[in-house]
Amino acid sequence: MVKTPTIICVMDPNNYSFRVTFEKLLAFVQPEIEYGGKIHKVVTQRICNRPYDVLHAECPYSAIINRGTHWNPHHNSYLLTVGRETYLLNDMVSFQTMNKNTTYGQMYQLGLHIPVTVALPQPEYEDITGDPRAIPELIFAENEWFDLQEIGDHVGYPAYLKPQSGGGWIGVTKVQNGKELADAYDRSGNKPMNLQKAMAYKEFVRSVGIGPQVMVMHYNPNANFSHDRYLRGPDKAIEFDFLSSQHAEEVKKICKVINAFYGWDHNSCEALLTKEGDFYLIDFANAYPDSSLISLHFHFPTMIKDMAKWMIFCAVTGRKKFYDFTRNWDRYFAIQSQSALSYHEKLDRYNMLADEHFETQKFEQFCQEKLHNFDTQAFQFFASKQFSEVIENEVRYYFKISEEIPQKLAHYQGLHEFWLRCERDNLHL
Ligand SMILES: Nc1ncnc2c1ncn2[C@@H]1O[C@H](COP(=O)(O)OP(=O)(O)O)[C@@H](O)[C@H]1O
Ligand SMILES: [Mg+2]
Known part of the structure; x- marks a missing residue:
């Protein structure tokens, strides 16, 4: 049978631990998978920053891990130019159209719980007004006055004023009253903001989805450092x-x-579980989910394994990427409009559509039949010196105070030892 290299392209210039671990894991496992009359030798290749012929752009990749092209127009245009010939993890067609704000509105329409949220236009337009050629009375003729205090009373206090674009807690302020709201809004500059009711919750849950696989983690936003x-x-x-x-x-x-x-x-997806038992969603449109070893620690190997399985599946089976991401919306809204169905019944039916989209059954069967040794091999990799070196390098890259390094290394190695113990038990090794 013909052996063919099946290449997964890795693009994540901002995250050492993610890309290096993914690459080293695949190089360690050396998957050779019989599928569709061929043996696929799955390998990785890192995307390079280099010129390409726009009219004859070539794509040697069967799948591409796209992490961060929304920050990189050069890579973004290349990935979308060749997008039909490959499987692109996270396309920017949808991520550049959809944001935190639109997703709040649409998921609420589907019946999920979203805190009361009002979108506010930005208070400042310095980039326009500073231009001597601009004519303010023409540009601002359609700006309408609004009463911020009335909106604050409608949303209720405490509330969060946060950028509609989101990301990294930048520009997020908790306000307790109208005065604090007015001050925070005045400071918000040229970013459109959302004012959102602050939810009291008993659990803050952060889930990360990779294809049909979802990892659920507890999250403590009050930790002193983001990595904790x-x-x-x-x-x-x-x-x-x-x-x-x-x-x-x-x-x-x-x-x-x-x-x-x-x-x-x-x-x-960041969800707040209230004491009444409802999940309120506050942040779930993230083109670049945190995938660093420093923040995920114990969860990191599972995230990398999930990514590897999903990308191997997509690359080997030639899964098709759809760029018309709205194509199934009518089917979701047809379920939503059935007033006899409860919230949980609707969620179950949406979930069936989601499984159809991700080909969950086919993926699970593929993992069982074609990747049956993968978990054990991955365990050997994560228990190897190669991975300890990744931990060590990542700790040294991240923590800049040299006296802190020994204690941080012990912390991360300890958490990893714990993961190895749990994994050994799970796999009965
Ligand atoms: N409605 C809310 N209720 C409770 N806490 C919130 C709410 N909105 C934001 N927060 C807090 O602020 C943090 C940052 O807000 P988030 O919407 O996640 O913005 P970002 O996109 O910057 O991560 C959250 O992790 C949470 O701790
Ligand atoms: Mg967030």
């Missing part, structure tokens, strides 16, 4: 059953449904 947010607390790093099995299933479905609805392969 996935730790349960000072005495306990990880808690397994922090959600009931029903809530865990529900939040997985929510994440998978959102991703299928928009055609996203890799996205995170």
Whole structure:
């Protein structure tokens, strides 16, 4: 049988641990998969920053991990030019059209819980008004006065004023009253903002979806440092059953449904579980979900394995990417309009559409038949010196104070040892 190289392209210039671990894992496992009358030798290749012939752009890749092309117009145009010939993880057609704000509105229309949110136009237009050629009375003729205090009262306090574009907690302010709202809005500059009701919650849950696989993690936004947010607390790093099995299933479905609805392969979903037992969603349109070893630690190997399985599946089976991401929306809204169905019944039906989109059954069968040794091989890789070196390098890249390094290394290696122990038990090794 013919052996052919099947190339997965890796594009993530901003994240050392993600791209290097992904590449090293595949080089270690050396997958050779019989499918469609060929043996696919799956290898990775990193995308390089180089000129390309726009009219004859070539694509040697069967799948591309796109992480961050929204920051890189050169790569973005290349990826979309060749997009039909490959499988692009996270296309920018949908991510550049959809944002935090549109997704709030649409998921609310589907019946998911979203806190009360009002979109506010930006208070400043310095980039326009500073231009001597601009004629303000023409440009601003359609700006309408609004009463910020009335909007604050409608949303209720406390509330969050945050950029519609989102990302990295930048420009996010919690306001307790009208005065604080007015001050924060005045400071918000030339970014359109959302004013959103602050939810009281008993659990902050962050899910990460990769294809049909969803990883559910507890999240502590009050941790002193962003890299400690996935730790349960000072005495306990990880808690397994922090959600009931029903809530865990529900939040997985929510994440998978959102991703299928928009055609996203890799996205995170931040959900707040109230004491009444409802998940309120606050942040779920993320073209570049945090995938760093420093923040994910214990969860990092599972995330890399999920990514590897999904990308191998897409590359080997020649999964087709759709760029008309709205194509199934009518089917979702047809379910939504059935007033006899409860929230959970609708979610189950949306979930069936999501499984159809991700070909979940075919993917699971592929993993069982073609990747049956993958978990064990991945375990050997994660237990190897190669991966300890990734941990060590990443810690040295991230933590700049040299006296801190030994303690940080012990912390991350300890968490990883714990993952290895759990994985050994899971796999009965
Ligand atoms: N409606 C809300 N209720 C409670 N906490 C919120 C709410 N909105 C934002 N936050 C807090 O602010 C943080 C940043 O807001 P988020 O919407 O996630 O913005 P970003 O896109 O910058 O991550 C959240 O992680 C959460 O801790
Ligand atoms: Mg967030």
